[in-house]
Amino acid sequence: MSHRLSGIAAQLYDGIKHAPILSPHGHCDAAWFASDQAFVDPAQLLVMPDHYVFRMLYSQGVPLEKLGLGGGDYDPRAVFQCFADHWHLFLGTPSRVWIEYVLYQTLGVDPLTPETAQQVYDQIAAKLATPAFRPRALYKRFGIEALATTDGALDDLADHRTSAAANWGGRIIPTFRPDALLDPTDKNFARNIEKLAQISGEDTGSFAGYLAGLRNRRAFFIKMGATATDHAIEVLHTEWVPKSEREALFQRVKAAPTPADCARFYGHMLIEMAQMSLEDGLVMQLHAGSRRNTNATILDRFGRDMGADMPVATDWVRGLEPLLSRVGNDPRLTLILFTLDEATYARELAPMAGHWPCLRLGPPWWFHDSAAGIARYFDSVVETAGYYNLAGFNDDTRAFMSIPARHDLWRRGVAAHLALMVNKRFFGIRDAEVLADQLTIGLARKTYRLEP
Amino acid sequence: MSHRLSGIAAQLYDGIKHAPILSPHGHCDAAWFASDQAFVDPAQLLVMPDHYVFRMLYSQGVPLEKLGLGGGDYDPRAVFQCFADHWHLFLGTPSRVWIEYVLYQTLGVDPLTPETAQQVYDQIAAKLATPAFRPRALYKRFGIEALATTDGALDDLADHRTSAAANWGGRIIPTFRPDALLDPTDKNFARNIEKLAQISGEDTGSFAGYLAGLRNRRAFFIKMGATATDHAIEVLHTEWVPKSEREALFQRVKAAPTPADCARFYGHMLIEMAQMSLEDGLVMQLHAGSRRNTNATILDRFGRDMGADMPVATDWVRGLEPLLSRVGNDPRLTLILFTLDEATYARELAPMAGHWPCLRLGPPWWFHDSAAGIARYFDSVVETAGYYNLAGFNDDTRAFMSIPARHDLWRRGVAAHLALMVNKRFFGIRDAEVLADQLTIGLARKTYRLEP
C-alpha cells in the first residue's frame, strides 16, 4: 500500500473505530447477562468454546480431549498450555488477530508464548475475577448498543426476561430460529411439533394448527424484543407446495418422510415464513450451504458444532426463485442472505440484491470473516449491488470477549476497501466517510430494524 | 498503487486513450443512424433504456412506473429527478463511472445532485437539441470505426440499408442472431420457422429446407456487412444428433417438444451454425449462463430485459465438448465465448482457449464489465490463455451515449493491468505498449474480421 493509500485508510478508520457496536446476529448466551457471573477460567474463555481454535488444533493432531472437550473434568492450565504450545499454527488466521486483540487490547496481558503461558493464564484469571470483566460491564465497556442471541422457537426466553427485568442498561434481544420445527430431517421433528402444541396452545395436529402455532411463537419473540428470524439450510431449495397437497405432506413428514418429502416441506415452510414476515415485520435471515457434521466419529463422541461443518456450492438463483417469485417484490420483506460459496458473490448474490427489493447481502460469513475474505467480498459485490443493498456487519460469534476484535477487523477492512476506491477515483473522501459510517453501523441498524 | 506503478499505468493509458473505437458487439438501434433524429429527452437518454440503472433503483424500492417504464405517458423531468434523488445508490458501481463520464466529459454539464437535477436536465436537453448531439455526429466525434448491432435472423435490416445508402461515413453493420429460429422454447418458434420460409423462399417444412433457409439468411446478413453471429443459452449444451433422428426431432420440436427435445435440438443447431461458419466465415459468439426473466411479476407487467436476468454456473468443458470435437480444430472457425461465471475464467475458459485453435475469450460480460471485474479477468485468464487468445473489448451496450465511457473504463483497466505486469517484471514497457494497443483495438479488429 502506498503512503497516499494508507493515509486515506487511516483517516477513514479513525472516523469509525470508536463507533458503537451493533451485534444483530450471533450466538452469545443470554444467561451470561441474566446472571452476570464471572467467566470461569481462561481455557473456557478463549479455547474451549471457540470452534475456530479447536478445529485448527485438531487438524494438527491435538486430540479434542486434551482441550477439555467431550465432558468430564479438565485441567484449565493444561488446556491453556496446549493452546499456547500450538500458537504458531494460527499465524495468518483471523483467529490469531482476534485473540491478540483480546489478549493485548481487551485484557492487557503479556505476550503469549509457550514459555509465558502460565503467567498469562494467571494474568487473565486475575482480570476475570474483577467486576470490570463481568458480562454486563464488558457489554458497556465494549460500547454495544444491542446484541441479538439466536434461540430455538420453543425456548421460553427466561434469560432474556431476567436480563431485561434487571434493567441494567443493556439490550439483549432474541432471534427466532424455528428450523427444528420446519426441517423434517431434524431427529426430534415430530416431538418438537408436539411441544409446539403445548407451548402455543394450538392444535398442531393439522397443518393449519401448526402454522398457527408458529405464528404464536413469532408473536412471543417479537414481544421479547426480536426483530429477526434465522434459518440454516444445506442445499438451498424453496418450493410452493399446492394447497391441496400440504396437509398430506405435513402428515407424511411427521411419520415416515422420504428425503424428497423433507426437502419439499422445508422448502415450502421457508416461503410460509417469508409470508409471515410480511405480516409481522420480522427480518428474515438465510444461511445456506453448510454441510453439517461431516465427521461422524467426532459427532458421536463430542456432538454438534465441533469444527466438522463444511461449505458446499450453492445455487442461489434457482434455489430462491420460488420464494422470490411469491414475495420478493413486496417492500415489507427484508431477506438477508449469507453464503459460504464466494463464487456466488459476483455471479449470483450481487445481481440478485441489485434487483429484488427484499434482498440484502449479509457480510462475509464464518470462514470468510477475515481480512482477505472481507476484501474479496467488497471486490466482488459492490460494483453490482452497490453499498446500500448490503446488510452491514454482524459478528455471528459465541465468543463474547472477541466481539470488539471482530468489529475492529471489519472496520479496518472497510477503511482499506474504501481507501482503494478513493484511490481509484470512484468517489471522494467525503462520500467515503459517509459509506464508512453506513458500513460500520448505519446499514446494520436499518436492515435489522434496530434504530436506537 | 505506488508512484512507479501509477506512472507506468498513466504512460500506457496515454498511448491508447485516443485510439479509435471499435464496437463489434452491442445493442444499439440501427434506426438511430438511419434517421439521425435527436435523442428525445434526458430521461430517455440516461435512465429509461439502461437496465443497470433501473434495476438498482428498483432494488431500493423505487417502482418501475416512477421511472417512466411500462408504457404510457411519463414526465421526463420527474423521472430524471427520481434518478438524481437516488444517485448515491450508484456509488462504487460502473454505472456511476460511466454516467459521470457522459455527464461531465461528453455532455459537459454541472455536477449532478438532487438539488441540481432540474438544472442539469435543462443543460442536457439543450445539448440534445443541437446538431452536434445527433447520432451520426456523435458517432464521428466518438471516433468509432465500426459499430455492430444485434438483429433477429428474420429482420429485413431496412435501417442498415438506409444508413448505408445515406453514405454519411459511418459503418453500422448487423449481427446475425438466429436464436428465435433455433431454440424451441421460444414461444414463437414454429411461427418463426414459417416466416423463415416466406422470407428465404425455402420450404422449411423439412429439416433440410430449414437449414437452407438459415443459410439464405446468413448470406443476406453477410451481404449487408455482417461478420458475426450471436447466440445466447442458459444451460450450455451441445450435441451432435445422429442424422437418422434429425428430421423426426425437427418435427417434434415444432409440435409438442419435451424439455429434453428442446435442449437436444438447440444443442445440435449450435453445431450446425458452427459448421455453416466454416463455410461462410461468420465469426460465432456464444453468451452462456444467463437465466432470463426470473421475476415473473416484472415480466408480466414490463416485459423482457427489465433487470431480472440472473447469472448461473456454467460447465464450459462438458457443455462445449461435442461442438469442439466436430469443428474445434478447424482454423477457419472463430468462436468467442462470454461467461457470467467468473469461476470458469481460470478453471475452464483460459485452459480451453489455450488449446483449441477456434476459441477466443470475450471480455468481461455484463455484471463483470467493471474496474474490479476487468482486473479479475486479466488476473485469471492471461497466465494460461496469453493475450492473443483474447477477443479484445466490446461494449455490448444499448446506451449509445455511454460507448466512449465504457471503452475508457476498459482502457484504464488495460493500463492498470499491464502496469502491474511490468512492475512484476513479466515484460518491459515496450511489450506492454504493443499489448495495450492490441487489447484496445487490434485483437478486436482481428477476431471480428473487421480490419479497416
Place this chain on the structure above:
Amino acid sequence: MSHRLSGIAAQLYDGIKHAPILSPHGHCDAAWFASDQAFVDPAQLLVMPDHYVFRMLYSQGVPLEKLGLGGGDYDPRAVFQCFADHWHLFLGTPSRVWIEYVLYQTLGVDPLTPETAQQVYDQIAAKLATPAFRPRALYKRFGIEALATTDGALDDLADHRTSAAANWGGRIIPTFRPDALLDPTDKNFARNIEKLAQISGEDTGSFAGYLAGLRNRRAFFIKMGATATDHAIEVLHTEWVPKSEREALFQRVKAAPTPADCARFYGHMLIEMAQMSLEDGLVMQLHAGSRRNTNATILDRFGRDMGADMPVATDWVRGLEPLLSRVGNDPRLTLILFTLDEATYARELAPMAGHWPCLRLGPPWWFHDSAAGIARYFDSVVETAGYYNLAGFNDDTRAFMSIPARHDLWRRGVAAHLALMVNKRFFGIRDAEVLADQLTIGLARKTYRLEP
C-alpha cells in the same frame, strides 16, 4: 508495491532463494539419471516435451506436426525457429517466465527473438554437449536433495535401481501410481490385473488376491525408496462398498462394467489405498478434476497428454466424505489434495484441511502454478487452513531443466505473499522468515516424509 513492501519481499526472498530444492512430486524420467546421457537437442529440451508450450502454439494455429510431434523425423532447428517466431504469444504466462530463467540464468544464452533463434539454438546445443549439462551434473548444480518420479505400479523400476547402484550422490525415488490397476475405465484394466499376478506372484483372480498383489507392489516401491502414492480422478467419488458386494463387483468390472460399477469400484479402491497407507506409511496424493483428452482428433493422432486435458468443477466435501469418515481421523495417514478448481480453495479445501488431521493442501497445480495463481492460493487458503496444513511446494514437471525456474517462481510468490502479511501486521518479519523457510522446503520435507 510500495517501497516498504518490496523491501520486505526482497529480504524474505534473499533468505530462501538459495535453499536446497526438494522435488517430491513430478514426472521426470529416472532413465535420465540412470544413463546420464546428454539431452538431445534444444527442440527436445525446451519445446517438444512441454505441453504448456505446444498447447499455446496449437491454440494459435500452429500444427503439432510443425513442432516435431506425432512421431517420425523432425528438424530440430525448424522446430526451435517456429517456437521463437511465436515467442510473443507467451507474454504474461509462467511458461515465458520459466523459459526465460532457463535461457538466461541456467543456460546463459543471448536474448531469444525470431531473428536470433538459430544463434541461440547453437549456443544451447553447445552447452548440452558439455559434461556440466548432463542430468546428474545439473541435479547437483540445481541443489536438489531428492527428486521423486511418478511410476506405474507394474513398473520394474530398473532405472531407479541403476541410478541408485551408480552411487552418484543423487536421490531419485519412485512414486506409486496404481490407477491403471484401480480404475476399470482404463482400457487395459483386466490385462493389467493379470500382469499384477505375474509380477507379484499373487492370484489376482479374487478380490483378496488382488489386494494382496497391490500390497506386494507397495512394499516393492517402498524398498526402492518411495514415500508416496499418487492418484488422479476426474469426478471425485469415494465409497465404501459393503464386504458382501466386493467380490462380485470386482468380477464385473473386469468383464463388462457399467459406468456406475466403474465409479463405485474406483471409489472403493481409493479407500482401500488409504487403509494400506495406514499400515505401510505411504503418503497419499490425490489429483482431482482433470477431464482427460477432450480433443478426440488430437488423441487419435498424437496420443495422451497433448494439451487437451481440461479442468472441471470438483465437489471435495461430498466426494471425499466416505473416505474421510473411515480413515480421516487416523494420525498415521497423510493425504495431500490437489485441485484445478480454485473456487474450492476457500470454500472447501481450506476448511477441510483446517479440521481433518490427515489432510494437507498441495500447492497450486498445473494451470494455477503461476504468479497470480500462487497469490490467489495464499489469499484463499491461509486464513482458514493456516500455513502448517499446507504441503509446501512441488514442481510437478517433466521439464527437468525448468525445475529451478519453477521453484524460483514459487519462492518469489512466497516472499511476496509474506511481505503483504507483514505489511498488514498479521505477523512480524521474524515469523515471516520462519514461514518462508517452511514454505520453501520444511513443509515439503515433513509432509512427504523426506527429511534428509
